[in-house]
Amino acid sequence: MSKLLNSVNQRTQLAGENRLELLLFRLEDKQLYGINVFKVKKIITCPALTAMPHRHAITLGVANTMDGPLPILDLKLAIGHGNSNNVRGKSVIVAEYNRKMQGFLVDKVEHIINIQWSEIHPPPRGVGRDHYLTAISKHNNEIIEIIDVEKIIAEIMPFNEQVDAPMSQALDDAFEQQQESSGTVPNKNVLVVDDSVVARNQIKRCLEAVGFNCTLLKNGLEAYQFLENMTLEGRSPTDEYLMMISDIEMPEMDGYTLTRRVKENAEMKGLYVLLHTSLSGVFNKAMVEKVGADDFIPKFDANELANAVLERLGLKPTKSA
Incomplete structure (x- = not known):
């Protein structure tokens, strides 16, 4: 997996050309999902977790990593598809959103694709208002769902929206x-x-x-x-x-x-x-x-x-x- 994330500098060249690279992964529902590679810091096997009191339901626990405590979130539960059955042996995508590091538990990490932003589209109107999609695309005739991670994080760690x-x-x-x-x-x-x-x-x-x-x-x-x-x-x-x-x-x-x-x-x-x-x-x-x-x-x-x-x-x- 380290080969997938070999050089952020190389991927920087895509910015401004209306292109991006998506890291594709699956949850237990077998749906194909994607996350922008620029967000991803590394991919690890789920480490031992320490349960925290009064934690949010989707927070499985905190991992003690070389970079400090890392909250591990059950992405499947976060989008309303039920709890993940187990964590042992599963992958964690460590990503940074809004200046905070989080680990997202996923069932399987697949590969990276290079794609035009023009090939990524808003969710269809028929999905309703309470979904967690920010966009969709297609790869090898399979729909890729791109999750609104900001919505998930805002629900468990609300931002201060008040100007002093x-x-x-x-x-x-x-x-x-x-x-x-x-x-x-x-x-x-x-x-x-x-x-x-x-x-x-x-x-x-x-x-x-x-x-x-x-x-x-x-x-x-x-x-x-x-x-x-x-x-x-x-x-x-x-x-x-x-x-x-x-x-x-x-x-x-x-x-x-x-x-x-x-x-x-x-x-x-x-x-x-x-x-x-x-x-x-x-x-x-x-x-x-x-x-x-x-x-x-x-x-x-x-x-x-x-x-x-x-x-x-x-x-x-x-x-x-």
């Missing part, structure tokens, strides 16, 4: 100063692009609590078409939106490609783009420069998001504790 009072006051002061200096009503419209309904709503609640208006879109292709239609109508995205906050991992068109296309379009390139993602790693900084994004912050911290807005307004951000 000093930060909220700083935003109010910034808009008041802007209005006094320009004599116009400040632009409080933000375009939010994210395929995870949980992530979209986190950003929406955070920004609306401090007076912003949010337009929510589900992926990069939808966002680019939305912006393109604006320009065809003679409207300026830069005039109508203070900024665009975009995820990176999205079906149809990823955030890197969306950013690059926006910055290459003469009628859109002035739109301020903030990439906001659970992807980790120093490669993100290089990719921000490569595609022309204005800023990048990892998910999810309400005060960091507010800091990024302050920076967009030309004010020095306040580092949260």
